[in-house]
Amino acid sequence: MSKSRINWYKYAAPVNFYPLAGKMLPWFSGLAIVLFAVGLYLSFFVAPVDFQQGHSYRIIFIHVPAAWMGMFLYVLLAIYAGIGWAFNARLGSMMATAIAPTGAIFTFISLVTGSLWGKPAWGVYWVWDARMTSTLILMFLYIGFISLQSSIDDTRRADRAGAVLALVGVINVPIIYFSVQWWNTLHQGATIRIANKPTMAPTMLAAMLVLTAACWIYSIAITLARVRCIILERESEAPWLAESAVSA
Amino acid sequence: MGGYGVYVWPSYAVTFVLLALEVLMIIKRKRAISNRADPGASELETSELETGLSH
Numbered sequence: 186m187s188k189s190r191i192n193w194y195k196y197a198a199p200v201n202f203y204p205l206a207g208k209m210l211p212w213f214s215g216l217a218i219v220l221f222a223v224g225l226y227l228s229f230f231v232a233p234v235d236f237q238q239g240h241s242y243r244i245i246f247i248h249v250p251a252a253w254m255g256m257f258l259y260v261l262l263a264i265y266a267g268i269g270w271a272f273n274a275r276l277g278s279m280m281a282t283a284i285a286p287t288g289a290i291f292t293f294i295s296l297v298t299g300s301l302w303g304k305p306a307w308g309v310y311w312v313w314d315a316r317m318t319s320t321l322i323l324m325f326l327y328i329g330f331i332s333l334q335s336s337i338d339d340t341r342r343a344d345r346a347g348a349v350l351a352l353v354g355v356i357n358v359p360i361i362y363f364s365v366q367w368w369n370t371l372h373q374g375a376t377i378r379i380a381n382k383p384t385m386a387p388t389m390l391a392a393m394l395v396l397t398a399a400c401w402i403y404s405i406a407i408t409l410a411r412v413r414c415i416i417l418e419r420e421s422e423a424p425w426l427a428e429s430a431v432s433a
Numbered sequence: 434m435g436g437y438g439v440y441v442w443p444s445y446a447v448t449f450v451l452l453a454l455e456v457l458m459i460i461k462r463k464r465a466i467s468n469r470a471d472p473g474a475s476e477l478e479t480s481e482l483e484t485g486l487s488h
Binding site: 234239240241243244247248251286287290293294297298301302304305403407410411413414417418421 | 434436437438440443444447451452459462463466470
């Protein structure tokens with residue numbers, strides 16, 4: 186007698202992913218709230234004043250997580266868009282569409298907070314250095330992705346066009362990351378590296394990492410909520426929705 | 434904030450306002466979908482939608 190095989194692709198179908206996302210959503214939402222609360226407490230009440238920058242350095246606790254999220258989410262968006270395109274997997278394309286607005290918001294936050302930190306630290310709100318310029322390009326890539334998909338009526342064509350843009354634009358992410366090493370930039374180099382000991386005080390590092398985790402979990406929660414909306418919108422003609430009690 | 438409040442507080446304010454707006458927009462989008470599907474229903478979740486397919 187043969188064993189029943191595990192269907193690893195069960196949740197690649199929107200009809201199965203929809204309820205799974207619904208079950209995960211409250212947990213990720215609650216965890217995000219807790220992490221934000223803990224992170225903000227650490228940022229304002231535990232992390233000490235910087236001897237050089239005073240209290241202005243506290244912007245780091247928002248700026249760095251937002252910048253990291255902007256980059257990570259773009260890579261994730263490109264991966265999902267690529268999967269959706271290569272395997273004709275509708276859910277992959279839906280996930281890419283769901284991630285884009287959140288990534289754009291985090292990138293915008295990193296630009297604004299970076300500007301507000303730049304004034305007290307460097308004396309200027311903006312310079313056209315490598316990191317800032319490439320981050321601005323990332324912002325434009327997000328806006329371009331969202332606009333391109335919105336401008337094409339046919340959903341599958343919109344997904345394919347968006348996938349091309351996402352995959353071409355992903356080269357910008359390593360450019361942002363390595364820009365401080367490759368060019369002479371006003372922006373400081375990496376404080377946290379995988380292979381090296383961080384140069385930040387432990388309490389400051391803890392606050393930053395907790396808020397980074399908060400942004401990650403928030404992004405997962407908001408993407409799950411948004412992809413559920415996208416599934417309902419795109420699959421409205423599908424039998425599993427059309428036959429349900431609430432379909433039109 | 435040692436004179437840096439004019440930079441620190443707007444940074445945090447912009448962040449949390451934008452994140453809150455994002456959450457509100459999702460809630461609004463969900464309600465619009467519910468209203469389009471069934472104007473009389475207050476919540477879109479049904480047992481059929483939340484169980485998926487068994488295979």
